[in-house]
Amino acid sequence: MTAEKQICLSICVCQLIAILSGVSLLYLAVIVIIPSKNELAMEFNETPIMCTTVEAKDLASGGKKEECKWSTCGEWCLSKGSGTCMQIHVMVRSNGSKVNFRDCVDIADDECSALDVNATHVKYCKKGQCKDLTGLYYCTTDGDNGCSEITPAFVCQSRKIQRESVLCDEKKCKERLNGVYSCKGGRCQHLEEIHKYWRDCERKCTKLEMRERNVVIFSTERLVATACWSMDSPDNNTSASIEAVSSSQEWRDKRQALFIFCTYVKKVTGKRTYDILTEDCFNATLGSADELKNLKDYMQLLRLHQSLGNRSEWVIPPEHTLRVMNNTQLRINPEGCVNTLRKECTAFFKTHAHDGFDGMTPDRYPCYFTDQSREYVIGKFDPRMTTTILLVATILPGCLFILACSCLFICSKSVGVDDEGHLRVTLLQGGGAGAVKEPVQFDELL
Structure with missing residues (x-):
């Protein structure tokens, strides 16, 4: 490779690095740098307390058009207004x-489990909500082909199982589901001998x-x-x-x-x-x-435990005596959104969005609060990791941008064009407009 090609390649690389690092700084400022600074400035307490989900609802489901003023978690911060609008309210309390x-x-x-299948959250297959079904589900063909999970409370045994799986994707299932199905990742097999789960399946813990x-x-x-x-x-x-x-x-x-x-x-x-x-x-x-x-x-045990609390003294007080805040917003972080694009919100909802209305125990988990705001608490907080991400997102592209621009400035002062139109390093002789030519003598023209 000639010296001229090396110079051209070096200039092109510096320009590419300068452009990419500059664009990276702009995007990272919006999705990483500013949110991280705001999160650290909120001074959340590093010692978690406990939260219990008391209500979870998706304002965007069921054709509702309610205004989504805030959400617990969105998959992409630059477009928080689209997709789901899951809002989780929690009771915040001290640790037990x-x-x-x-x-x-x-x-x-x-x-x-004390699951009441009639009160559980229904997934509607015709709306594309059955793409991730895993477990036992009871489905009906009415309306939008709703399926209710029965896994926590029932065990279903069937010698006759449909061999071919019904595939459910983001649009709908290959065919309507009707009856009890064993599903894994959206692929469901019909348990043909099970007609009514409450009659043909065995309830757990009886x-x-x-x-x-x-x-x-x-x-x-x-x-x-x-x-x-x-x-x-x-x-x-x-x-x-x-x-x-x-x-x-x-x-x-x-x-x-x-x-x-x-x-x-x-x-x-x-x-x-x-x-x-x-x-x-x-x-x-x-x-x-x-x-x-x-x-x-198991249901009899639960009722006995409840009755004992009403007619005898507590050895350890009940949960409501530990309450700090009631009916407070839960967000995955102060922004209420993530940028990993790895279905982080989906995983978060699986462990935080169960409010117990169907008889099952509501989700309980650590959460973090700040004295600067009583409006919400957050579910994830790691100040060391946040600081590390902030430094990497700031220093790495910033240093690359400064280095590339510095190299381009030096090239503009040290590289010129000779009489034959070739790039040459002039070592700052005469500036960067090109190699300095010797002045032409008058007697040489004669």
Whole structure:
């Protein structure tokens, strides 16, 4: 490669870098730099508290044309006005108690649900809402071909399953779904022997064994029942009441049982026994073992727990006593949108958008608040990551832009054109308009 080609290539590369880095700075300023600065300026508390979803609705669904003044999460910040308008309202509260159950045996750990299928959220296949169906669904051919999920509460066994899958995409399903289907990623197979799920399918957790248990833990759609020797709490507010129950002979002899709700439950295996470590616990009360031992159904357990709270003292106070804010907006971040284009909002809604209207436990999760605004809380906050992204988005394209422009300026002062029209490095001789020619003498013209 000749020197002239090297000069041309260098100038072209510098121009390309300058243009790309300049455009990058403009876009990053809108989608990264300004939102990150605003988020850090809001001074959100780095220690999360807990949020419980109390209402979740999509203003853009069902043909509604309500004005979308804010949304919990949008997939692209430059076009927040299009697509869904999911609004999630939460009850913000302090963190619940930690309780450790020691030396536990005979643990029953089941997936149980109080799902009311008639009240659950329906996906309408003719509107393209069935493209991601996964689990068991009961579908009807009426109207827009609505499908309701029954996975949390029912187990359906069928020896006759449709071999060919019905494919559902973003427009609609290949054919109308009618009956009970087993789906995975929008591909559904008909369970042909199941005509009515409430008659032909088995409801989960209707054959429980509650004898010889003194601890019953409700955790989202999960039931943990066991017999423990002792328990303790590291929290000052609840340690006294928990230790009082732990030292009670009636509880140790399994004549009483502790009913409690905990968001997080972890089993630690020992040599012969287990320890159960729980966090964010509330609604703890004592019940009689005689009332518990004959119960076989999860729904009966829930009703017993509720009735105990109405007629006995709380060992750990109920959730509403921890309330900080009520009916507050939830946003994934202060902007209420993300720019990853990796269906981040879809994943966020799966764990944050269940409000419990269908009988299932509402979603509970950590959230972050700031004293500068009581209008909303955010679901994701990592100040270190935000600062890192802000620095990278600012420094990297900024340095490239300055470097490229500096190189172009130097080229304009050090590169010129000689008498034959070739590019030459003039080393700043005579500026950048070209190589300086020697003055022509008058006697040379003669």
